Amino acid sequence: MAAEQTDKIAVEDLSQAQARAELARLADLLARANAAYHRDDAPVMDDAGFDALKRRNAEIEARFPDLKRTDSPSEQIGAAPAEGFGKITHAVRMLSLGNVFTDEDLDDFVRGVRKFLSLEDDAPLAFTAEPKIDGLSLSLRYQNGQLIQAATRGDGAVGENVTSNARMIADIPQSLTGAPDVLEVRGEVYMSHADFAALNTAQEARGGKSFANPRNAAAGSLRQLDAEITRARPLKFFAYAWGELSAPLAKTQKGAIDRLAALGFATNPLTKLCNSADDLRAHYAHIAALRPDLGYDIDGVVYKVDDLALQARLGFRSTTPRWGIAHKFPAELAWTRLAGIDIQVGRTGALSPVARLDPVTVGGVVVSNATLHNEDYIAGLDAKGGRIRDGKDIRIGDLVQVYRAGDVIPKIADLDLSKRPETAVPYVFPTICPECGSEAIREEGDAVRRCTGGIICPAQAVEKLKHFVSRKAFDIDGLGAKQVEQFYEDGWVKTPADIFELEARYGSGMQQLKNREGWGDKSAKKLFEAIEDKRKIPLERMLFSLGIRHLGEQASNLIARRYGSWEVLEAAMVEAAGCDGAQWEALLNIDGVGEVMARSLVTAFAQPEERASIDALAAHLTILDAEQPKTEGSPVAGKTVVFTGTLEKMSRAEAKAQAERLGAKVSGSVSAKTDLLIAGPGAGSKAKKAADLGIETLDEDGWLDLIAGQ
Structure with missing residues (x-):
């Protein structure tokens, strides 16, 4: 796991290189955290800690917008569904909610809503405020008043079918009277503290596994393949939102919640209507004071714009609504002994120091390791040579303070020098890769030391293969991280292309594979069938699977949609190899693709060894063209649109979001590729350049007339 930059460096002090490395670290760690929490029901951090890192990620992205990774935590929701369920x-x-942590954050949220809607400070604007339940999100679909299916959140788009299990929860009505013909009710499955304690007592009495906390118990109970086990577990459900509707529930958020209550759903009695940021703060303090006595776990307070028409105008970012936010409670700390320091090598060659700890419970989760970020952090220095922790270095044997701030591997916040053993010595960071023996160098401006071994380094090769078979890449059933390590060690799979040659080389009678520990005729046959099934792969997943540095899932989607097919993409990357010319400019003009990401992508197609590996893989595949947005009838679908000047009837952000929903490509600069310029008062050089290039220009009213009815 790459640890690119210490989080002790203030965001405003980060160099561009440090910011890039820090964003990469956060993206990697938080993606794994999402999978542990949403998919595996085995969280390794509390929500407050998770959100602390997510917030840092957002702050860095705000300061360095060109470096925003499209696999960053701000673009991710939940995790892919687990195996075993439909x-x-x-x-x-x-979608998930964004987060605020301080009064200043809350004020920024309210101001942001007003600015987006072009509301004056004294214009009325109501919000609802309700406890944020720490449980498992569930969506219930009713048709003609009957419950027909229930699904977990999953990755936001696809969830697990837990219909039989949901029918076992007393709080969930099986039928409704007076409901819309189609009604998706969303809420949280949870377990009370008393029921959790009783369940663990019963589990221990029968020699079963006890649960770490009520959230784990609730998630594990709902996600049982045997619904009778769910029936025996004391699960509860609070309704607080909705999905698809055939008719509106009400005109306001509060009215809709009241309607759900009238239909027979349990809703939280602490939900309250608030008319200002001060009202929201007061209710947050009230709920926080009640928290110890509620009898169930909450991890914050959720605020939502009450007027549903305003919610519709505000719309969504890529993964979060603009009209809602979660105000989270603080994280926790604990002290333990540092037993050792290990060095891990990531797929980009970064040497990442990991602290091995005497196990300690932090916020209900047992922690046995923590990130040490890089050699500067261990030495008590920031990237500029300034002192952190008052210059205290970290040594094996130290008593350290563990802060579960969201890392899959949590972090060490401080240490107690008074408890330092006399035998503790300064840690010497390795300059040789522990995996392959190659020199590990630290380039100027880089926060990490990297192995120079490249493809000869087994750690890098294995990590790239693990990424290749991960759920958001090829997602081959039966071929996970453990199997990749096994096959690599035995020399069966060294490159992605080798995976698609496995059956031809070793599967003639499947004898070699089925005789291995853990494999048999059936499992070997299923693996080869799963591999065969992935010979057809969408362009965006193919691109993401290559593990190109800085290229995440969302960027892969953007790039795939822009080029459409593998052949067009490949030709464009070859033409852009010199990082200049028309194709290079076209790549940079994709909204969300910065120069660093573009250079990394082009370089992957230009380097002989990496290109040979890509070509060998592509030869085994049918790469499907990217699916384009369905924008039938849109007058701007496929057109490149630029906004400039001041818009008076909507905010710039609202206009851009509207254009993208209609299939337009929104760019920040005018070029010969621009199809349409929307110019408000104060338009300057962009309007002049558009006129010089003969590009069609509309004012705000013209734009609204153009898209009327869409």
């Missing part, structure tokens, strides 16, 4: 595609995506 999958349900949500009719309306289940």
Whole structure:
């Protein structure tokens, strides 16, 4: 796991290189955290800690917008569904909420809503405020008043089919009277403290496994393949939202919640209507004071714009609504002994120091390791040579303070020098890769030391293969991280292309594979069938699977949609190899693709060894063209649109979001590729350049007339 930059360096002090490395670290760690929490029901951090890192990620992205990774935590929701359950595609995506942590953050949220809607400070604007339940998100679909299916959040688009289990929860009505013909009710499955304690007592009495906390118990109970086990567990459900509707529930958030209550759903009695940021703060303090006595776990307070028409105008970012936010409670700390320091090598060659700890419980989770970020952090220095922790270095044997701030491997916040053993010596960071023996160098401006071994380094090769078979890449059933390590060690798979040659080389009678520990005729046959099934792969997943540095899932989607096919993409990357010319400019003009990401992508197609590996893989595949947005009838679908000047009837952000929903490509600069310029008062050089290039220009009213009815 790459640890690119210490989080002790203030965001405003980060260099561009440090910011890039820090964003890469956060993206990697938080993606794994999402999978542990949402998919595996085995969280390794509390929500407050998770959100602390997510917030840092957002702050860095705000300061360095060109470095924003499209696999960053701000673009991710939940995790892919687990195996063992059928999958349900949500009719309306289940999006997560953004977070605030301080009074200043809350004020920024309210101001941001007003600015987006062009509301004056004294214009009325109501919000609802309710406890944020720490449980498992669930979507219930009713048709003609009957419960027909229930699904977990999953990755926001596809969840697990837990219909039989949901029918076992007393709080969930099986039928409704007076409901819309189609009604998706969303809420949280949870377990009370008393029921949790009783369940663990019963588990221990029968020699079963006890649960770490009520959230784990609730998630594990709902996600049982045997619904009778769910029936025996004391699960509860609070309704607080909805998905697809055939008719509106009400005109306001509060009215809709009251309607759900009238239909027979349990809703939280602490939900309150608030008319200002001060009202929201007061209710947050009230709920926080009640928290110890509620009898169930909450991890914050959720605020939502009450007027549903305003919610519709505000719309969504890529993964979060603009009209809602979660105000989270603080994280926790604990002290323990540092037993050792290990060095891990990531797929980009970064040497990442990991602290091995005497196990300690932090916020209900047992922690036995923590990130040490890089050699500067261990030495008590920031990247500029300044002192952190008052210059205290970290040594094996130290008593350290563990802060579960969201890392899959949590972090060490401080240490107690008074408890330092006399035998403790300064840690010497290795300059040789522990995996392959190659020199590990630290380039100027880089926060980490990297192995120079490249493809000869087994750690890098294995990590790239693990990424290749991960759920958001090729997602080959039966071929996970453990199997990749096994096959690599035995020399069966060294490159992605080798995976698609496994059956031809070793599967003639499947004898070699089925005789291995853990394999048999059936499992070997299923693996080869799963591999065969992935010979057809969408362009965006193919691109993401290559593990190109800085290229995440969302960027892969953007790039795939822009080029459409593998052949067009490949030709464009070859033409852009010198990082200049028309194709290079076209790549940079994709909204969300910065120069660093573009250079990394082009370089991957230009380096002989990496290109040979890509070509060998592509030869085994049918790479499907990217699916384009369905924008039938849109007058701006496929057009490149630029906004400039001041818009008076909507905010710039609202206009851009509207254009993208209609299939337009929104760019920040005018070029010969621009199809349409929307110019408000104060338009300057962009308007002049558009006129010089003969590009069609509309004012705000012209734009609204153009898209009327869409």
